[in-house]
Amino acid sequence: MTTSEEGMRRFADRLRLRAVRMVAPQGFGYLGQALSSAETFAALYTCAYRPDHDRLVVSPGHYIIAAYAAAVEVGQLPEEVLATYGQDDSDLEAIGTETSPGVDLTCGSLSQGLSAGLGFALADRIKGEAGRRVFVIASDGELEEGQTWEAAMFAAHHGLGAVTVLLDANDSQVDGPVSQITTLEPIAAKWEAFGWHAADVDGHDVARLAHALGEAALDPRPSIVVARTSTRHGLACLPEDADGHFIKLPPELADAAVRELESRLA
Amino acid sequence: MRKPPYPTVLKPYGTALLELAREREDVVCLSGDLTRQCEVDLFRDEIPERFVNTGMAEANMMGIAGAMARRGLVPFVHTFGVFATRRPFDQIVNAIAYPRLPVRIVGFMPGVSSPGGPSHQAIEDVAIMRALPGMTVIDMADAVEIRQVVRQIVDLPGPVYLRLKRGEIPVVFGDDHEFSLRHAQVLQSGGDVAIIANGMMLSSALSAAEALRDAGVGVTLVNAPVVKPFDTSTVEAVARDVRAVVTAENHTVVGGLGSAVAETLAEAGLARPLRRVGIGDTFAEGAKSAPHLFRKYGLSTQDIVDAAWDALGRGDAPPVATAASADSGEYAPV
Structure with missing residues (x-):
């Protein structure tokens, strides 16, 4: 294992720890999204995303918890503001909004983020600002919305190779597993059929994620990294039937989660 | 003020937008597969590098427009009023209106000016756009107003919904008419x-x-x-x-x-x-x-x-209005 891989793993676990601490005061929240996307954010922030140069869209606003934690990790955001997450009058709303720091755009109404990413890429092209990359965090449930596919067709037709989607395929939506509600598979083949470069990887394997991001940067087509994940990954203390969309985290479970992550990071 | 039947002109909006875009490099033009019908074939043919045809994908079009506005561009978005407001309402809310972005949504073919039936008749577009916080809503009467409104809205803060007749546009006002965003x-x-x-x-x-x-x-x-x-x-x-x-x-x-x-x-x-x-x-x-x-x-x-x-x-019979007859190329209200 290389140092950078170990660094990414620790980035992911620190992100999990911060997310647990953000959700704990309320006793429930969007912890599952942070657990499933932790390695994706770690690889993105470590290997690809340049915050002062590139664009970052978090399409599902529920994932903003992970973006807040990652922003602290890279020094974009002071750690103490995380304590205001989801509280009254806080800029760090639990479902991301215009006040959310650390990202160029986030959307509470799902599936709108990719279109915005395309708008950023088109604006860069019109303004003659080549070289910026546009990263869009998306989730598998969002593929049920038609706007995703409008945007997918548009991006390939217009050759928007600056755009990379990181799709957190955690098979979780409000009513249960995505696969029991709508068949999305074959996900990667669908995007390939739409003219995209697609990689399908274990979303908790930082090396595979980093490699996929590197390939995406080289491919002239718009790219998608389908990250296969679990909303319980990295926290063995969670019950097996935890609702991945909205995890309950009573005080004793929160304490156990903190102990588990702190011991792994020690 | 002219008298009916009114003379008509073609593409006063498309002409005004093109004239503005020649001077303003931040003006971009989006079309949802209704380019000629929305008069922006003029823009497409002269400034193709700032013209984007999104096809029949209004939700994606509004999202793209919002992001372009975040990057300092002024997107003018074109389709029929029904498709500009009904299909992408949630996208207008979240990608444009809530962040108060300067996107100009131009909806053609208002109300029953289309004989195409309910799917093509924008009969509630003003109501739903008016309900959105910060949205400016304008319903234009004639070519004289249309020529002036384009320049008046380009730098207006926040989003605008502009409602325009399609096709032959009557010239009702005299050339000295001054359109105002603030005053009726x-x-x-x-x-x-x-x-x-x-x-x-x-x-x-x-x-x-x-x-x-x-x-x-x-x-x-x-x-x-x-x-x-x-x-x-x-x-x-x-x-x-x-x-x-x-x-x-x-x-x-x-x-x-x-x-x-x-x-x-x-x-x-x-x-x-x-x-x-x-x-x-x-x-x-x-x-x-x-x-x-x-x-x-x-x-x-x-x-x-x-x-x-x-x-x-009044309990007595109302006067009977005499409708002016209009020849080809003229307009008179019924």
Whole structure:
């Protein structure tokens, strides 16, 4: 294992720890999204995303918890503001909004983020600002919305190779597993059929994620990294039937989660 | 002010937008597969590098436009009014209106000006756009106003919904007419009834006012293209000096100009009989021609005359408005 891989793993676990601490005061929240996307954010922030140069869209606003934690990790955001997450009058709303720091755009109404990413890429092209990359965090449930596919067709037709989607395929939506509600598979083949470069990887394997991001940067087509994940990954203390969309985290479970992550990071 | 039948011109909006874009490199043009119909073939042919055809994908189009506006561009987005407001309403809310971005949404073919049936008739677009916080909503009456509005909205903070007739655009106002985003215009004053109109119903209101004046009724006529933010002070001032108020709009009477006037009168404590000429609480239908629909759904000059007569409490028969006949290339309201 290389140092950078170990660094990414620790980035992911620190992100999990911060997310647990953000959700704990309320006793429930969007912890599952942070657990499933932790390695994706770690690889993105470590290997690809340049915050002062590139664009970052978090399409599902529920994932903003992970973006807040990652922003602290890279020094974009002071750690103490995380304590205001989801509280009254806080800029760090639990479902991301215009006040959310650390990202160029986030959307509470799902599936709108990719279109915005395309708008950023088109604006860069019109303004003659080549070289910026546009990263869009998306989730598998969002593929049920038609706007995703409008945007997918548009991006390939217009050759928007600056755009990379990181799709957190955690098979979780409000009513249960995505696969029991709508068949999305074959996900990667669908995007390939739409003219995209697609990689399908274990979303908790930082090396595979980093490699996929590197390939995406080289491919002239718009790219998608389908990250296969679990909303319980990295926290063995969670019950097996935890609702991945909205995890309950009573005080004793929160304490156990903190102990588990702190011991792994020690 | 001209008299009917009015001369018409083609593509006054498309021409004005192109002239603006020649000077302003931040102006970009988006079209949802209705490029010629929305007059922006002119833009596409001369400035293709700033023209984006998103195809029939209005949700994606609004999202792209919002992000472009975040990057300092001024997107003008074009399609028919139905597709500009109904399909991508959530995208307009979240990607444009809530972040207060300067996207200019231009919806063509208002109300029953389309004989294409309910799927193509934007009868509630003003109402739903008006309900969005910070959205400016404008319904244009003629080519003179259209030529001026494009430059007036380009630097307006926040989003704009601009509602435009498609095809031959009448020239109702004289060349000296000055369109204002802030003020409704009192075109004539009289002591009995105020008629407040906009869009395609302004020319109908002008003809109705003439018929009423000929019958001895004093008419105040107000052109109110900007439905939001609404010029309540002008409406309140003219209402104080008359006995009754009539509104006229090519739109449902729920939530548009008539509602804005009703709210203004009520909040000012002005008890004036009010009649709202517009489409009732109903969808319209497909037909061979738009004039048939204007008559069938109560949007004729005579409907305005009758509404004024009724609001004034006149028990006798109302005067009969004589409709001007229009040759090819001319426009006259029914």
